[in-house]
Amino acid sequence: AQSVTQLDSHVSVSEGTPVLLRCNYSSSYSPSLFWYVQHPNKGLQLLLKYTSAATLVKGINGFEAEFKKSETSFHLTKPSAHMSDAAEYFCVATTGRRALTFGSGTRLQVQP
Amino acid sequence: DAGVIQSPRHEVTEMGQEVTLRCKPISGHDYLFWYRQTMMRGLELLIYFNNNVPIDDSGMPEDRFSAKMPNASFSTLKIQPSEPRDSAVYFCASSSGANVLTFGAGSRLTVL
Numbered sequence: 689a690q691s692v693t694q695l696d697s698h699v700s701v702s703e704g705t706p707v708l709l710r711c712n713y714s715s716s717y718s719p720s721l722f723w724y725v726q727h728p729n730k731g732l733q734l735l736l737k738y739t740s741a742a743t744l745v746k747g748i749n750g751f752e753a754e755f756k757k758s759e760t761s762f763h764l765t766k767p768s769a770h771m772s773d774a775a776e777y778f779c780v781a782t783t784g785r786r787a788l789t790f791g792s793g794t795r796l797q798v799q800p
Numbered sequence: 801d802a803g804v805i806q807s808p809r810h811e812v813t814e815m816g817q818e819v820t821l822r823c824k825p826i827s828g829h830d831y832l833f834w835y836r837q838t839m840m841r842g843l844e845l846l847i848y849f850n851n852n853v854p855i856d857d858s859g860m861p862e863d864r865f866s867a868k869m870p871n872a873s874f875s876t877l878k879i880q881p882s883e884p885r886d887s888a889v890y891f892c893a894s895s896s897g898a899n900v901l902t903f904g905a906g907s908r909l910t911v912l
Binding site for chain 2: 722724729730731732733734737778788790792793
């Protein structure tokens, strides 16, 4: 069985400061890992994915995530938050058997 | 490509009425997923298809829910009869191969 834990339900940062959204996973197999973003009243959009290549993955809009097997983590970071980054972010894991597991989501607020 | 297209975007109906949600996946994608999103339960996988064949419908809440995929370019999710607790945003997503899902904008259902 696999599970995904997003450690913070809400994160608030000031514009221009770094963003850290935490995700831990558990899986019996080597997972593929994703981050999706959902803006209000919109569908989910893929930010980035890890599929056992480079452990540091760069995504769209300046986001990146690092896969750390020893810590079973896949935290999402961005050096400098922008107001347009305010959204809900989902960490997702799959073992490639089409059984996607979504985290509960982290709502990011960006203060001016 | 116009992406995954869902209709209607919003539907308000009365308890007991039949609701049909529609989805057009991205051309060439061989997997199609139906998800439901609520504040209480987050994102839930209802059912997914591979090459128009239902693979896993274990997430379908009860017999009132049914989903079909008559061809590669169209799927429906039907609720009959609808109940207030079915109120949610229903997302359709499609993918090909690499587990990366492309989501539609969602159908917001309100059952009064």
